[in-house]
Amino acid sequence: MKLRYYTDSELKTLESNIFVKKIQYKRKIEYDTLFKLWCIMMRFDCPELTAKQIFERAGFDCSILSDTLPYRRIGEWIKQYKRYSINYFLPELEPYCSKEIIKKEIKEDTFKLKLLQTVLKRLKEIENEKVG
Numbered sequence: 001m002k003l004r005y006y007t008d009s010e011l012k013t014l015e016s017n018i019f020v021k022k023i024q025y026k027r028k029i030e031y032d033t034l035f036k037l038w039c040i041m042m043r044f045d046c047p048e049l050t051a052k053q054i055f056e057r058a059g060f061d062c063s064i065l066s067d068t069l070p071y072r073r074i075g076e077w078i079k080q081y082k083r084y085s086i087n088y089f090l091p092e093l094e095p096y097c098s099k100e101i102i103k104k105e106i107k108e109d110t111f112k113l114k115l116l117q118t119v120l121k122r123l124k125e126i127e128n129e130k131v132g
Contacts, residue, residue, distance in 0.1 A: 036077045
């Protein structure tokens, strides 16, 4: 199986998306947790949309990505969500160690924060609809 490496221009395009945390080794995309939860919510709320359409709505240029990448990622995230619920994506306990860690000051992105709140609220509503 051949590995697909992104070109410098493709990397620049992908890294400009707000839902991409980083790209490792010029081939492995690390997505924001918010994006994963949003994809799950979109799959439940809009089942008529394909995975590729969901990625496009999030601002991804799908011509850069493999044809099966959106389908595989969303399928994997839904599988983990069904198996472990939201706890898989938002762990409550943070790891600790004996060394003192200096945390970098992180600017809060109000857009992402509001979107995360909306997505979490909707996922809880979806869970309650299934139960009720």
